[in-house]
Amino acid sequence: METKPANNFLRSIISDELKSGKATEVVTRFPPEPNGYLHIGHASSICLNFGLAEHFGGRCHLRFDDTNPEKESQEYIDAIQAEIKWLGFDWYGEVRFASSYFQQFYDWAIALIERGDAYVCDLSAQQAREYRGTLTEAGQNSPYRERSVEENIDLLGRMKAGEFDEGEKVLRAKLDMASPNMNMRDPILYRIRKARHHQTGDDWVIYPTYDFAHGQEDAIEGITHSICTLEFEGHRPLYNWFLEHLPVPSQPRQFEFRQLNLSYTIVSKRKLKQLVDEGVVCGWDDPRMPTISGMRRRGYSPGALRYFCEMAGVSRTEGVVDVAMLEHAIRDDLNENAPRAMCVLNPLKVILTNYPEDKLEELSAPAHPTREELGTRAVPFSREVYIDAADFREEANKKFKRLVIGKRVRLRNAYVIEADEAIKDTQGNIVAVHARIIENTLGTNPEDGVKPKGVIQWVSGAGGKRAKVKLYDRLFNDEAPDQGDKNFLDYINPDSLDIIEEAWIEPSLIDAAPEQIFQFEREGYFVADRYEHSGDTPVFNKTIGLRDTWSK
Ligand code: ATP
Ligand code: MG
Numbered sequence: 001m002e003t004k005p006a007n008n009f010l011r012s013i014i015s016d017e018l019k020s021g022k023a024t025e026v027v028t029r030f031p032p033e034p035n036g037y038l039h040i041g042h043a044s045s046i047c048l049n050f051g052l053a054e055h056f057g058g059r060c061h062l063r064f065d066d067t068n069p070e071k072e073s074q075e076y077i078d079a080i081q082a083e084i085k086w087l088g089f090d091w092y093g094e095v096r097f098a099s100s101y102f103q104q105f106y107d108w109a110i111a112l113i114e115r116g117d118a119y120v121c122d123l124s125a126q127q128a129r130e131y132r133g134t135l136t137e138a139g140q141n142s143p144y145r146e147r148s149v150e151e152n153i154d155l156l157g158r159m160k161a162g163e164f165d166e167g168e169k170v171l172r173a174k175l176d177m178a179s180p181n182m183n184m185r186d187p188i189l190y191r192i193r194k195a196r197h198h199q200t201g202d203d204w205v206i207y208p209t210y211d212f213a214h215g216q217e218d219a220i221e222g223i224t225h226s227i228c229t230l231e232f233e234g235h236r237p238l239y240n241w242f243l244e245h246l247p248v249p250s251q252p253r254q255f256e257f258r259q260l261n262l263s264y265t266i267v268s269k270r271k272l273k274q275l276v277d278e279g280v281v282c283g284w285d286d287p288r289m290p291t292i293s294g295m296r297r298r299g300y301s302p303g304a305l306r307y308f309c310e311m312a313g314v315s316r317t318e319g320v321v322d323v324a325m326l327e328h329a330i331r332d333d334l335n336e337n338a339p340r341a342m343c344v345l346n347p348l349k350v351i352l353t354n355y356p357e358d359k360l361e362e363l364s365a366p367a368h369p370t371r372e373e374l375g376t377r378a379v380p381f382s383r384e385v386y387i388d389a390a391d392f393r394e395e396a397n398k399k400f401k402r403l404v405i406g407k408r409v410r411l412r413n414a415y416v417i418e419a420d421e422a423i424k425d426t427q428g429n430i431v432a433v434h435a436r437i438i439e440n441t442l443g444t445n446p447e448d449g450v451k452p453k454g455v456i457q458w459v460s461g462a463g464g465k466r467a468k469v470k471l472y473d474r475l476f477n478d479e480a481p482d483q484g485d486k487n488f489l490d491y492i493n494p495d496s497l498d499i500i501e502e503a504w505i506e507p508s509l510i511d512a513a514p515e516q517i518f519q520f521e522r523e524g525y526f527v528a529d530r531y532e533h534s535g536d537t538p539v540f541n542k543t544i545g546l547r548d549t550w551s552k
Helices: 009-020 040-055 074-087 098-114 126-132 149-160 210-221 230-245 270-277 290-299 302-312 323-337
Strands: 027-030 059-064 118-121 170-173 188-192 206-208 225-229 253-257 347-354 359-364 376-381 384-388 408-412 416-424 432-435 458-462 463-474 497-505 517-520 526-529 539-542
Touching: 009 040, 009 225, 009 253, 027 210, 027 225, 040 074, 040 290, 040 302, 040 526, 059 074, 059 098, 059 210, 074 290, 074 302, 098 118, 098 170, 098 188, 098 206, 098 210, 098 497, 118 149, 149 170, 149 188, 149 206, 206 526, 210 225, 210 230, 225 230, 230 253, 253 347, 270 359, 290 497, 290 539, 302 323, 302 359, 323 539, 347 416, 347 497, 376 458, 517 539
Parallel strands: 027 059, 225 253, 347 432, 463 539
Antiparallel strands: 118 170, 170 188, 188 206, 347 384, 359 376, 384 458, 408 416, 416 432, 463 497, 517 526, 526 539
């Protein structure tokens, strides 16, 4: 699927800047914190940052914002890189880490202290909150604010040497405790964290805050346009303050856009991690998760995701994107690209009594209804075939356009058949159907003029194979599962996963490679599972149905 760059306000701003000379190049970055797997919101940020760089012939860096060692891990670092590549993007140069600038940040902290712009503060978190004031009330200066430069340098050195416990001391900027912008009320620059860091090991026990790190990381890397979500708008004056007051090598500028929110979906790593930790789903890449790895396993293509991100757009106004828009993008892509095949989810045996027992016909069917270049597939036909139990009734009214005793239906890509009798077990359950083929009906209607009522999918008993199929649906049954005071765990859709142990698949599906995707005719789109699918036990995940069954 082609992703035509729709216009977005950042593209317009940058375009104007390049024309006026305010900007001479475009260097962006995607700065994930490696504390979880990426989700659909991150996909939108990736498309935006890499997309802008691509559009303007610039560069986009991948930088791990790894300043919180307790929550971060190598597992996440590896997964994030794989996900970005899978989405179809590549970063400029090597993978970067905020942690590789720790010494530089420390030197700059000393520079701030020397200029009287930072101090070590001993207030507890609770006390600091009280001193901070409120939106309507100015804060109060910390009693430690007037420490001498020498004392501050000595204390910061001892913090770094591990002499104090976590929470005992922090380094703060000396700005303005009466500022109407709470972010400017002597923000914290460094805190003590006695945790081993995945990149720097035990080298550091003090770690810079996002505020003190982010702009300087951007400046070190020569980022021109630092794009973040709207909640950082209030941090922009602080971002700029550091860049003005430190001898940084370049002057990046921050731009904000509205974060992507999707209906029926959670976009918060913390909450997604909770779903994983509490076993609500089978892992970060559970096909129901809105993570990039989950959506991949579900059968979403990178092109469809990029297309969706373009459609969802970039703006500064609050709003929630309808998840139906994402599903629409997925369906469009699959309708165009997924080869067709037949799978019977709930098999009922049909014995074609007028068809010879030892006969096996090799019928053929197009892989795609409109794309001839995708070729054909062999579909064996034999005396015993399976149809879906839901496609047969002993009696039915005219609305039921499937197989009924005494009536005709076409087996997709094969013969028209007519049902004679339902075979039952001692409890009265239908275990098979006796039917007949109508001769000379391959590709044409019956000569006697009695047309079939409809077309149903089927799989030959000979050549077909048993498969496991996992039917997925939306994970939440509420439009806004984590809005306000709601606990998202109360809105898990109990029908989000249904496992069918014994479906029947046609031969063309038996050798499907993991991640290969098909339309199972009349059922929806299905993907061979990335991990569980093997020759012996085919496992397919339902990507999405043919139609939206959620719309009101
Ligand atoms: P979460 O709250 O899920 O942890 P985060 O913003 O803390 O998200 P980061 O790893 O810090 O996660 O994010 C990396 C980048 O992705 C940031 O630039 C952030 O602005 C962007 N991002 C995160 N969530 C979204 C979203 N829902 N829509 C658009 N961009 C997002
Ligand atoms: Mg974050």
